Amino acid sequence: MCHSLKGTEMEEQDSIKNHIVDCLMNNSSVEDDPILEQWLAEDDSHKQEFARYKKIWDESGHYMNPEVFDSVSAWNQIDGQNVQRMQKQHFTTKLLYMASGVAAAGLILVVLSLAGLFDRPVHSAISFHSAYGSNASATLPDGSHVDLNAGSTMAYVYNAKEKIREVKFNGEGFFHISKNKIPFVIKLAEGLQVRVWGTSFNLQAYNNEAIIEASLVEGKIELTHGNHKLMMKPGDMASFDKKTHDINIVTGIPSHSYAWLDNKLYMDDMSLAQVCRYLERRYDVKINIPLSMADSIHYTGVLNEESVVDIMQALSRLSAISYSIKGKNISITSKNELPMKK
């Protein structure tokens, strides 16, 4: 063991360090060691230094290695109890709701005002959010599991009035919904609803995308908008156009739609604008593109590069674009006069 101290300082340190260590290790009094006593008397800074060592020495006796504490089992217990409590709240809310229904025979006015109270989801709503640049996963109180792609928000509540498990959702998520007598309903932009029976599926419903897309892996889900209904079978992909409100089965490879779980993006004739919106969410960056290029350049292929720089490089190889990166801002320009068209 060697210290990087020089010259006389080292010699002095070298000699006094043994006295300090001995004094602490033997738990002896300073007065028993004339050399240490003299060194302390020399300078106030020596006294302070020694006092620090003594304090470190005394305070470290109750140290415990943090790795002995089991955070996994602690979290499982905490999570379990939270879930139980939330379910209990649902149950009580439901009971109160029923009780108020019975009382309605006599006291309609009171019940109406009470029912209004019970509609409020404040006690049982849980919300989840994944920021730009990061994914997240969430377990709901009913045991359902959702992986959230970057830039998604979700609020889950037991809706006592409609007797449904209700989720408000913006973003993209892969849902594993547990089988349960209580229907699971996702409410989306423009009045689209997804009714779910114990199942797994991918749902892309970002506020800034023109269409909502669902890909069903197993079980069954139903898309409804007003009187339009579409029941999906495993392997189906469907889209909802936010402008025309059309719901249609589309062709495609379902697994490509949830390749984001493996950090991949499958592009099937995808516009530059669409790719950039994906990158903005995925890497928490801001991308500027000339309007003329946004929808004129299209890509087909798969991106699975690690960093946004690698992806920009790949895109510039695939098409006639140049880019410059400044911090979180990326500017895309045309590489030559004529942007390459598909």
Next chain:
Amino acid sequence: MLETYSTDEELIKLIHDDDYISYNKLFERYFKRLCQYVYSILLNKDDAEDVVQDLFLNLWKYRKRIEITGNASHYIFRMAKHLALNSTRSTVSFTSIVDQLDNPRFAYIDDSLEKDEFRIALYDCIDRLPQRSREVFLLERVEGMKQKEIADKLDISVKTIKQHIWLSLQKLRTCIELKNI
């Protein structure tokens, strides 16, 4: 996968708004350190884990009541301390502790705060010591082993032990100073 870093204060705010993922993040960030700290008060591993588990359960249950204006880390450690000290007295409720912490007079009478900060910083610094020095330092300080016993156990000389102890002291002093404590 890129992970954006949120400050403790941001997490607390999101938890207040029912965000369960932030709650989980805060747990991951603090559980072991809090257990380590509570252990130093109660000197019992299971009791320490129970107290910290209790803290997190209540943190979610009373998330709407908890508003932290200052340093979130201080608040959480103080909460842990009071739960620990009260863990033997079942009559004290979590909410009364929250109310206590909100009381400005309370901070004034809590004179051991400085000592706690030192201890929390010290433990963190011990965790960062070079592996061998840390081992020697802890055998002496925590296990209470004699120089000879450590020398036999690790098959090193008493002189080397002293070198490790000195190196540990130096590193700990600098590390704690860097934390402005």
